[in-house]
Amino acid sequence: MNEAGVQRTESVLVRPLAPTDSIPEITRLLHRAYAKQVAMGLQPLAGRQDDATTAERAANSECYVAVRRDGPGERVVGVILFEEQERATFPSFFLKPHVAHFAQFGVDPEAQGMGIGRALLETVERRAREKGATELALSMAEPDRELYDFYVKRGYRFIEHWQWPYTNYRSCILSKAIA
Ligand SMILES: CC(C)(COP(=O)(O)OP(=O)(O)OC[C@H]1O[C@@H](n2cnc3c(N)ncnc32)[C@H](O)[C@@H]1OP(=O)(O)O)[C@@H](O)C(=O)NCCC(=O)NCCS
Numbered sequence: 169m170n171e172a173g174v175q176r177t178e179s180v181l182v183r184p185l186a187p188t189d190s191i192p193e194i195t196r197l198l199h200r201a202y203a204k205q206v207a208m209g210l211q212p213l214a215g216r217q218d219d220a221t222t223a224e225r226a227a228n229s230e231c232y233v234a235v236r237r238d239g240p241g242e243r244v245v246g247v248i249l250f251e252e253q254e255r256a257t258f259p260s261f262f263l264k265p266h267v268a269h270f271a272q273f274g275v276d277p278e279a280q281g282m283g284i285g286r287a288l289l290e291t292v293e294r295r296a297r298e299k300g301a302t303e304l305a306l307s308m309a310e311p312d313r314e315l316y317d318f319y320v321k322r323g324y325r326f327i328e329h330w331q332w333p334y335t336n337y338r339s340c341i342l343s344k345a346i347a
Pocket of ligand 1: 201274275279283287306309315321
């Protein structure tokens with residue numbers, strides 16, 4: 169990681185979203201990444217949001233993208249939002265002063281299992297430490313047990329249940345001590 173907030177893993181670079189990045193490309197990537205949950209009958213926002221919502225969510229957070237070199241240009245293969253501000257009420261744990269949180273975390277299915285998710289998580293963990301937080305929290309769909317195991321393996325633990333107004337499932341709030 170260098171001082172510009174850029175991290176490399178294999179041929180993939182994690183960096184802040186740039187004005188030249190394509191919002192529709194990111195929306196499509198999110199729809200592909202969350203298709204598994206949609207196939208389970210779940211309605212995650214990232215699995216069905218339109219381009220205006222992708223742009224609004226990026227503007228209301230620190231948005232990081234994982235990009236891979238693609239010919240002369242780059243292709244976005246992953247995305248994550250740090251400290252997204254929402255109109256919806258937050259779970260009580262997110263409101264604690266020592267807690268930072270992330271959301272809309274997705275990697276293109278064809279690039280999963282290669283450590284890109286890990287690199288995106290390391291980026292938001294670093295940002296949380298820089299902000300002085302001692303916990304990094306997230307919200308996930310409770311029925312997705314594989315995803316729950318993914319986070320537990322990475323040191324996250326269950327905090328509380330939460331119901332967002334725009335989903336059809338109960339969520340689990342998880343958190344990891346990062347100090
Ligand atoms: C969660 C997610 C972002 C992880 O991204 P990723 O790039 O696959 O993450 P990593 O490669 O760092 O880690 C994947 C883990 O699964 C394992 N794995 C092995 N084969 C895999 C495969 N074909 N696909 C996915 N994971 C695989 C990896 O070994 C790794 O575990 P390990 O680091 O303990 O060995 C990605 O699976 C995703 O987009 N999921 C759908 C959207 C979602 O549910 N997001 C989270 C919302 S809270």
